[in-house]
Amino acid sequence: MIMKRIFIGLFAVAAMSHPMTLPAQTTQQANSPKPATSATVQINQQEYKRLDFSDNLDYQEATRGFIADVEDGILRNEKGEVAADLKQYDFITGESPATVNPALWRHAGLTKIRGLFKVTDGFYQVRGFDLTNISFVKTKTGYLVIDPCTNPTAAKAAYDLLKKHVGDYPVVAVISSHSHTDHYGGIPGVVSHEEVISGKIPYITPAGFYEESVSETVLLGNAMSRRGLFQMGVGLPVNEFGVVDNGLGKSYRGGVFDPSVLWRPNTLIDHTGQTLEIDGEKLIFQYTPETEAPAELMFYIPSKKVFFCAELGTRTLHNLLPPRGVKIRDAKAWAYYLDEAITLFGKDLEYVVPAHSWPFFGKERSLNFLEKQSDLYKYIHDQTIHLANLGLNQEEIAATIKLPASLDSEWFNQDFYGAVQHNVKAVYQYYLGWFDGNPANYNRLPQKEEAVRYVEWFGGEKAALEKAKESYRKGDYQWVVQALKWVVFANSGNTEAKNLQADAYEQLGYQSRSSIWRNMYLTAAHELRNGNVTRNFPNRPGRLRNLLTEDLFNYLSVAIDGTKADGKECSIRFDITDEEKSFHVFLKNGVLHHKPSTGTEQVQLTLHLPKDKLQEFVMTAPDTSSVLNADSVKTDGDVSALALLASLITHFHLNWNIVTD
Numbered sequence: 001m002i003m004k005r006i007f008i009g010l011f012a013v014a015a016m017s018h019p020m021t022l023p024a025q026t027t028q029q030a031n032s033p034k035p036a037t038s039a040t041v042q043i044n045q046q047e048y049k050r051l052d053f054s055d056n057l058d059y060q061e062a063t064r065g066f067i068a069d070v071e072d073g074i075l076r077n078e079k080g081e082v083a084a085d086l087k088q089y090d091f092i093t094g095e096s097p098a099t100v101n102p103a104l105w106r107h108a109g110l111t112k113i114r115g116l117f118k119v120t121d122g123f124y125q126v127r128g129f130d131l132t133n134i135s136f137v138k139t140k141t142g143y144l145v146i147d148p149c150t151n152p153t154a155a156k157a158a159y160d161l162l163k164k165h166v167g168d169y170p171v172v173a174v175i176s177s178h179s180h181t182d183h184y185g186g187i188p189g190v191v192s193h194e195e196v197i198s199g200k201i202p203y204i205t206p207a208g209f210y211e212e213s214v215s216e217t218v219l220l221g222n223a224m225s226r227r228g229l230f231q232m233g234v235g236l237p238v239n240e241f242g243v244v245d246n247g248l249g250k251s252y253r254g255g256v257f258d259p260s261v262l263w264r265p266n267t268l269i270d271h272t273g274q275t276l277e278i279d280g281e282k283l284i285f286q287y288t289p290e291t292e293a294p295a296e297l298m299f300y301i302p303s304k305k306v307f308f309c310a311e312l313g314t315r316t317l318h319n320l321l322p323p324r325g326v327k328i329r330d331a332k333a334w335a336y337y338l339d340e341a342i343t344l345f346g347k348d349l350e351y352v353v354p355a356h357s358w359p360f361f362g363k364e365r366s367l368n369f370l371e372k373q374s375d376l377y378k379y380i381h382d383q384t385i386h387l388a389n390l391g392l393n394q395e396e397i398a399a400t401i402k403l404p405a406s407l408d409s410e411w412f413n414q415d416f417y418g419a420v421q422h423n424v425k426a427v428y429q430y431y432l433g434w435f436d437g438n439p440a441n442y443n444r445l446p447q448k449e450e451a452v453r454y455v456e457w458f459g460g461e462k463a464a465l466e467k468a469k470e471s472y473r474k475g476d477y478q479w480v481v482q483a484l485k486w487v488v489f490a491n492s493g494n495t496e497a498k499n500l501q502a503d504a505y506e507q508l509g510y511q512s513r514s515s516i517w518r519n520m521y522l523t524a525a526h527e528l529r530n531g532n533v534t535r536n537f538p539n540r541p542g543r544l545r546n547l548l549t550e551d552l553f554n555y556l557s558v559a560i561d562g563t564k565a566d567g568k569e570c571s572i573r574f575d576i577t578d579e580e581k582s583f584h585v586f587l588k589n590g591v592l593h594h595k596p597s598t599g600t601e602q603v604q605l606t607l608h609l610p611k612d613k614l615q616e617f618v619m620t621a622p623d624t625s626s627v628l629n630a631d632s633v634k635t636d637g638d639v640s641a642l643a644l645l646a647s648l649i650t651h652f653h654l655n656w657n658i659v660t661d
């Protein structure tokens with residue numbers, strides 16, 4: 001039992017007694033988490049008025065068809081090391097602690113329910129081993145696998161559990177529903193690369209899957225990864241003061257997973273109505289590009305009456321623009337495809353199965369979900385434009401828009417992952433861009449310069465801080481973080497200001513219904529108190545290994561330091577010996593170009609090298625010796641051209657500041 005009406009009573013008691021029993025903040029370590037304030041407790045209590053916590057249907061659906069879990073709650077990698085202790089979220093039980101939004105706590109309690117489940121005859125899922133569910137369809141002689149997890153460890157553990165409890169059959173095909181790692185990275189856990197390359201096992205994806213997978217994570221890999229640390233709360237502990245959920249499900253900390261891969265598919269879906277027969281099982285596809293992912297599909301299995309809605313339908317409002325930053329998603333198309341699914345399959349379907357969270361059972365329940373998620377995105381889309389046409393800017397729309405009660409009261413429409421307030425900004429930007437039309441905002445000063453001036457006008461740091469303390473006491477936390485941003489940016493050595501801003505961020509985190517808002521705010525507090533959360537350079541070396549050679553040059557051109565390159569020129573031919581490709585690479589006007597070589601260009605140097613040496617060059621620059629001295633590399637011409645190019649390459653790092661200057 002996750003939530004019952006009795007919690008309202010329990011929580012009311014906690015709300016009354018909690019602020020009185022808190023230790024005084026001065027006795028706390030400045031860099032450790034603080035308790036919830038009475039203002040936060042009051043805000044969180046409002047959730048009980050807004051939503052029906054006595055509704056038990058989600059719990060019934062999340063546990064329905066349970067077959068088994070891994071015995072000790074531990075996933076192990078190929079070497080036998082602990083990859084994930086699945087029990088790390090077991091603390092989420094009973095009433096909500098004061099430091100977690102109660103609606104999010106309820107959701108987090110549901111997404112921790114894990115194991116092997118039977119959805120209907122011949123359709124199984126393993127949930128809670130990974131951020132994504134892995135699904136299995138029993139075909140005539142084996143299993144069709146849908147979305148094989150983020151990593152091979154989770155996928156293999158899920159398949160092993162299925163074989164043990166349902167039947168030991170081979171995998172006959174794999175589907176990745178879209179171009180996000182959590183839906184393809186674990187494929188080696190269920191089939192071998194040879195089986196896919198040879199075509200023995202159909203690997204089915206939407207058209208554009210491979211290209212979009214590369215595009216979304218590589219060119220912007222560094223910026224997105226650093227921001228992603230905030231979104232996912234990577235530097236935070238898993239507990240009631242830290243991470244409780246990732247909105248879509250659980251990701252696990254502290255273990256060693258076998259690495260994710262990106263393989264090219266051998267079967268593409270490129271239009272709606274396309275059908276495939278897989279080992280006697282018919283699938284009817286719906287092609288849904290430019291929605292939750294740039295390349296995505298959904299499908300219907302007539303014999304099982306199951307509609308797999310991938311990530312267009314989830315038990316949360318999803319993101320039109322997640323805080324880690326991506327190309328903005330098309331809310332109108334998103335709503336359209338969910339509605340189209342009702343037209344195409346609504347007459348027959350009995351089950352709707354999302355890629356994250358748990359299924360919907362029965363036609364009425366399933367159609368209510370598809371209809372209200374479609375209308376949720378359409379309402380956000382239409383009303384953002386409506387309000388923009390009335391002259392409201394992004395912040396004003398976010399503060400004004402209100403969902404109809406029929407949409408707002410559904411648990412599956414809550415903003416546990418995406419949030420209405422940031423999704424309206426995504427719609428605004430999709431059509432109108434970042435600018436709000438007010439010329440004062442068109443060419444703003446950089447934030448540091450703004451900060452110094454603000455603090456001067458506040459009357460200095462001390463005066464600003466006194467004001468902020470007053471606002472903090474009133475529980476005006478959003479204003480505190482906004483105002484103190486100027487003090488902290490003007491002087492990142494002002495520890496008192498940083499600590500107070502951290503305290504305000506933390507309370508905002510405790511209040512957030514969205515897990516990614518919570519993770520962001522708590523990460524901001526953590527970094528203000530303890531310094532930046534750091535991780536290794538993401539493009540060294542794993543991600544570059546998967547790139548097409550053309551994309552390696554695309555990456556190289558954004559790694560060029562334009563200021564250093566000003567006035568410099570070079571011209572090199574790269575003959576990629578193991579791909580029989582040749583590129584003319586040249587620098588002019590501070591820009592690095594690459595084109596297929598005609599073999600006739602005037603070049604200073606021709607390099608004959610295998611692709612892995614080109615990758616090594618990108619990674620080891622400005623040092624060129626390990627590449628030039630390799631037996632597999634031949635040069636013809638002036639090697640100083642390569643040294644010049646290498647000297648202009650920047651290695652991005654993940655340690656850039658976000659909450660301080």
Ligand SMILES: [Zn+2]
Nearest residue numbers: 132180182311
């Ligand atoms: Zn996903």
